[in-house]
Amino acid sequence: MAKKLTIKQMRKVLRDAEKHPKIMRTWDFIESRLRRVDLSDGILEMGPNCNLACPHCATECSPIKKGFPSPETTYNLFRQANKADIEHISLSDGEPMRPENRESVGIASRFSHQSPCCIMTNGVFASTLESAEEWFEFLKQNNFDFRSGRSILTISFGKTYSVPVQNYQNINQAIANILPKEDPGVFLNYKLINLGDGLDNVNRANAVLRTIYSAFGKPRRHEYLVYNKNHFRVRAYPGKGKSIKMYFGSCDPIGRARNLDLFNGHFKKREFTSNDLFISTSSGKIFIVFNNGDIDICNSSAQFSRENSYGNVNHESLIEILNRIRRDKVFQAYKLAGTPFVYYLAQQVDPEFRVTGKVRQDVTSSVLGSSKKRGQIREYLKQEGLIETYMRFAHFLDLRKRPKS
Numbered sequence: 001m002a003k004k005l006t007i008k009q010m011r012k013v014l015r016d017a018e019k020h021p022k023i024m025r026t027w028d029f030i031e032s033r034l035r036r037v038d039l040s041d042g043i044l045e046m047g048p049n050c051n052l053a054c055p056h057c058a059t060e061c062s063p064i065k066k067g068f069p070s071p072e073t074t075y076n077l078f079r080q081a082n083k084a085d086i087e088h089i090s091l092s093d094g095e096p097m098r099p100e101n102r103e104s105v106g107i108a109s110r111f112s113h114q115s116p117c118c119i120m121t122n123g124v125f126a127s128t129l130e131s132a133e134e135w136f137e138f139l140k141q142n143n144f145d146f147r148s149g150r151s152i153l154t155i156s157f158g159k160t161y162s163v164p165v166q167n168y169q170n171i172n173q174a175i176a177n178i179l180p181k182e183d184p185g186v187f188l189n190y191k192l193i194n195l196g197d198g199l200d201n202v203n204r205a206n207a208v209l210r211t212i213y214s215a216f217g218k219p220r221r222h223e224y225l226v227y228n229k230n231h232f233r234v235r236a237y238p239g240k241g242k243s244i245k246m247y248f249g250s251c252d253p254i255g256r257a258r259n260l261d262l263f264n265g266h267f268k269k270r271e272f273t274s275n276d277l278f279i280s281t282s283s284g285k286i287f288i289v290f291n292n293g294d295i296d297i298c299n300s301s302a303q304f305s306r307e308n309s310y311g312n313v314n315h316e317s318l319i320e321i322l323n324r325i326r327r328d329k330v331f332q333a334y335k336l337a338g339t340p341f342v343y344y345l346a347q348q349v350d351p352e353f354r355v356t357g358k359v360r361q362d363v364t365s366s367v368l369g370s371s372k373k374r375g376q377i378r379e380y381l382k383q384e385g386l387i388e389t390y391m392r393f394a395h396f397l398d399l400r401k402r403p404k405s
């Protein structure tokens with residue numbers, strides 16, 4: 001590549017490419033994709049054992065699955081995260097706020113000022129006001145960063161979480177009682193997992209809003225509600241301080257959600273081609289730390305299999321492991337043009353290879369979840385060259401039909 005684009009120029013190239021897909025055939029696009037910030041967000045697997053077995057769970061966690069991260073794994077990840085330029089670590093894929101993960105949550109809290117984290121909880125921990133207060137006292141004692149807005153507590157809820165609304169009442173009330181000087185809008189948000197039932201979503205959102213106002217004071221302003229079929233966002237403005245946000249999380253037919261009837265008719269099973277798949281703006285951004293400390297690249301909503309570890313955070317430096325990922329041609333290909341490109345590559349090494357499924361993630365995990373396929377793609381790229389192969393791929397794409405990214 002002859003010239004070096006500025007960050008501003010690279011952002012413009014990537015934005016423009018969405019409107020004018022022909023840009024995807026230029027050197028500027030390649031440079032902008034390859035020089036993007038990568039591996040900036042980590043997910044620490046808190047299960048797969050979970051205190052719920054939600055029917056929509058993308059990672060198929062449940063009480064009968066075995067495994068949690070050890071405190072050692074959590075410590076080794078968090079102590080190195082800042083130096084490795086990790087922007088954010090989510091405690092997810094299992095339930096963090098439970099006795100088995102308490103020590104890990106304490107470690108994440110103590111590091112949260114230098115290595116921001118998101119504790120993603122299902123709210124089961126708050127079955128009584130006392131248990132909710134006890135957990136917030138624990139976070140307070142462990143110096144959780146309640147003030148900067150970079151560390152967050154996200155309460156997931158929705159139709160398939162078997163959690164009574166009283167738990168959300170307990171969470172909000174416990175925050176008001178234990179953290180009276182903190183502004184809940186800075187660190188607390190709710191995420192409603194959508195299962196396509198608009199009326200149910202609105203009823204549940206309203207029930208949680210009532211618990212917010214009951215704990216933090218009467219609404220100053222009416223909540224801002226955007227309701228468009230099944231899409232909405234809510235801002236609750238209680239008493240004083242920042243708004244408490246309620247996000248809308250989508251649910252795809254992956255993991256256990258494959259079995260949900262509600263997807264019938266919405267997602268047709270079909271054989272994919274690279275032309276059916278969009279180039280995700282986030283490919284290459286996320287990595288997963290499995291509960292044993294093994295690290296792999298990850299897509300945004302489902303982890304890959306454990307057989308492809310690039311290293312273990314308990315035995316090696318995190319920076320070294322991430323740099324090993326960055327040097328890997330398979331990762332570079334994924335970062336450059338996401339799932340469509342790695343699918344194309346898998347078909348170059350095996351012309352018979354096809355994926356039949358319902359969503360893009362089916363293709364991503366069929367290709368990148370297989371260590372054999374990764375090895376074949378690596379060898380292929382060694383022979384053919386990454387950029388040269390990408391150019392052939394981009395030439396082959398029917399840019400007129402690009403699905404919206």
Ligand code: SF4
Nearest residue numbers: 050052054057094122
């Ligand atoms: S969706 Fe969350 S709470 Fe439900 S089983 Fe999966 S990890 Fe557990």
